Amino acid sequence: MSVDTDAVLDWFADAARDLPWRRPECTPWGVLVSEIMLQQTPVARVEPIWHEWLTRWPKPSALAAAAQGKVLRAWGKLGYPRRALRLHAAAEAIATEHGDVVPSDVDTLLALPGIGAYTARAVAAFGYGKRCPVVDTNVRRVVARAVHGAGDAGPASNTRDMSDVDALLPAADEPAARLSAALMELGALVCTARNPRCVDCPIVADCAWQRAGRPEYSGPAKPVQRFAGTDRQVRGLLLDVLRGTAEPVPKARLDTAWSDAGQRDKCLDSLLVDGLVEQTADGRFALPGEHA
């Protein structure tokens, strides 16, 4: 059997969270900003920042006009700050090349920085009500269980994953877009990675994982993301120093952020390469674009 999409839609109508980027008055720009912020970052941490951004920069050209440093400060501690720079660059492209209108076409969206297979389709579906397979980690888990009877999704395979989801979508745009949101919500609220709440699941009766006796995940071991002591942590500490000061700082100030000088310098260099940090004419360091 397949997935009872009507049951999922009924459940969604009743159980969906009232998230601001799902409201009818939310623009495609608001949807795009939310999708970028939500990449690997939980809803609870995104919501307040999203409100600040949409108030401050209600359309792409407004964000494009802001200095990169201001954008990075407003990004705060959402993590992966390169997302903020890419969103800024995407806003510039939208403002100058697309008449300040977020594209609705998946291929056009894919050409923008920071927008990949998931985000392009999420914007098309949630911003414009289009029918296209929106595959995120939640949807992959739901499909792995309900359709394939596996305990969890294995490594992502873009083509196969999108094909699986496409097969579930109704033919018409509106219900297909709504189902895409519903499948994500099901994975986020019920069919969760740990301790799934199967008693609350609208499709438990047809779930292949249930029928198979809820087997444990048997795929290849998932790589563990370490953080302590990594360059990621050091870069974060360095950037946090610069976020905390209005004026450029001397290198000695950055040297206090991490004891290992070799790793520290390597990370500072990578931040410069990434454009997350800028060096002023007098040799101090700052967030980009705030001190010509």
Place this chain on the structure above:
DNA sequence: CAACCGTGGTA
């Protein structure tokens, strides 16, 4: 395809 890119909450 695997590694890398931040940060904080939770079990």
Place this chain on the structure above:
DNA sequence: TTACCAAGGTT
């Protein structure tokens, strides 16, 4: 406490 997890994208 450690380990896992969170609406991914780029190289």
